[in-house]
Amino acid sequence: MRRARPLAALALVLATGLSTLTGVTTATAEAPDGRPDAERAGAQDSSALLAPGTVTAARSLAAARSALAGDGRDATEALRQLRMARPALAPADRAAAGRLLARPAQDRKKCTVVCVHWRTSGRHRASASWARKVLATAGSVHRTFVGAGYRAPKRDGRAGGNAKTDMYVQDLAGGLYGYCTSDQRTRAEDVWAFCVVDNDYRGFPTGTPLQNLQVTVGHEYFHAVQFGYDSYEDQWLLEGTAAWVEDELFDDVDDNRQYLAASPLSDPARPMDRGGDDGFHYGTWLFFRHLSERLDQRAGTLPTVVRDIWRQADARAGAPDLSSVDAVAAVLEDRGPRLPVAFAQFATGNRRPAQAYDEGSAAEYRPAPLARSATAATGGAAVSWRTELAHLSSATLEVRTQPSATGVRVEVDLPAGGATRAVATLVGTDGAAESRLVELDASGNGAVTASFRAGTVASVEVTVANADIRYECWKRTDYACQGTPLGDGQATAVRVSAS
Structure with missing residues (x-):
């Protein structure tokens, strides 16, 4: 994987001997996932789970x-x-x-580890060769997920003629690649699913019919897997991980890059967990790519970090049943770094995706925008910047240095508690970059100094990232656990001087 290259003759020195890194307490109501005990016992009122807002x-x-x-x-x-x-x-x-x-009405069926249903006449007609491609693709995807340690989708009795997961081939409306849903009539959160794909994938704007079939089956069948863990889980986790797995399964297709146009890469000021109808939740797949490239433990052919997150989100009796953000935090608590640090590193890497991601040099990986840019005069007044961050969002200040500068000092005043972190990045005149997490004291204050040769550093960037995941849950919002975020709007202050 690509890493940031070190600057020649660069020495970053921590200016304070501060406390060790601390994680964020994900406090939400009476239980670890923010659900009252009665709800955790399965007594949910389905209207209370009706998502979001209006x-x-x-x-x-x-x-x-x-x-x-x-x-x-x-x-x-x-x-x-x-x-x-x-x-x-x-x-x-x-x-x-x-x-x-x-389920759609069909007249033909063929099964292996999954079943494919199709029609031989009428508008929804599919050829036998196409049905075989659907079956082969779905079977391969199923085996890959099971081989990576995911539970197979929940068995559906005989809803499709037997207990296997069913894929239906239909002539879908223009622009609709596929979908997955459940006809299980229960208030249980873990449910079976069936999926629907197009009968030819002709007329789609990108990709060949086979490529579109592959990424659609990968994405939608992962929803069937997810539904067996928790079909009521937060939208950003459902869609973000489904979009993530497309490229893990079919690395040469790269269809999920289209979602980067509306993502934490393009809009770092937007909370990463916010759902809605504008597609932003698809673009959060990049966060899971960030984690899986850095925590590169594998089972079968897939990174294990997303699997472990879904195990923490598992809603079956006796399982953790954590909300999306708490599930992420729990896995990172165990495998490190903790969520505040991981999120700050993610936000910093998004300024230079070509260095931060294996495929980051692709055109769709455009650097995250700056929140502000300024120039620090050598030996002159410091650049001061104040901002307020929403939860699970970030912002970057760029401070350009003059050619005569031989050092910089970055000071931060962040909210106490460790949920908001800062990363200082020196950018060389040759484009190389080196980043350092700013250590904080108990009050949220910290500083970093750097020395370098005159003419070798073009700027210093300070990325601040708020990973506060405290919520008052079940308020029918677009956020995690349908909650009201408690960590929005906390003031952060940054001061940068050049010498």
Whole structure:
């Protein structure tokens, strides 16, 4: 993997002997995942789990219809919302929801470790050769997930004719690659799933039909796996990890790069866990790429970090049942670095993706934007910067140095508690960069100094990142655990001087 190259003759010296790194306490209500004990015992009111914000039961039905008609929405998410909302619908709407959530009618089936269903006539007709490609692709994906230590999707009794997971081939609306949903009528969070893919993938803007089939099966079948852990999990974890696994399965397709246009890479000021209809949650796959490239333990052919996150999110009886951010924090607590440091490193790496990611030199990996740029006069007044960060967001200050400069000093005043961290990066005149985490004292203060030869450093960047994941949960927001974030708007101050 690519790493930042060291600057010649560069010596970064910590200016203070400060405390060791500390993680963030992910406090949420009465239980580790923020759920009251009665909810953890399975007594959830499904209306309390109805996501986010102003989405009502009736609106969820309209949203699902529109998604399946190809309006550009995430059909898997729209149907997930509809399934959760179904008990609150009026009888006629409940029946309509049942029709949308039902399995497509088919007249042919072939099974291996999964089953593929298709039609031989009419609008939804698929060729036998295409059905074989769907079956081969789905079977390979299934075996890869199981070989990497994921549980196979939950068995569905005989809903598709036997207990195996079912893939249905349909002529989907334009622009709709596929979807996965469940027709299991239960309030359980771990449910079976079936998936639907297109009958030819012709007319799609990028990729060959086979490539589009591959990444769609990889993405959607991972949803079937996820649903067997927790179908009520947060949207950013569901879609971010499903988009992440596309490239792990089919490295040469790179379809998920399209999501970087709306992602933490393009918009670091937006909270990473915020869901919605604009597709940002797909772009969070880059965070899981960051983790998997740095915590490169593997089982089978896949990195284990995402698998371990889903094990922490597992909602089955006796499992941890953590919300998305707590699941991430739990895995990083065990494997390191802790979430605040990992998130700060992620934000810093996004300023130079070509150095930070294996495939980061691709055109879609555009450097994250700066929040502010200024110049520090050698021996002159320091550049001061104050900002307020939302949770799971970041911002970077660039301070350009003059050719005569031979040193810089970076001072930070961050919220106490260790959830917000800062990284100082010296950028050489040759483009090379070296980063250092700023150690903090108990009050959140810290400093870094650097010495170098005149003319070798072009600027110093200071990236501040807020990984505060405290929430008041179940408030029907777009954020993790549908909660109100408690760590937004905390003031951070940075001071940079040149000598």
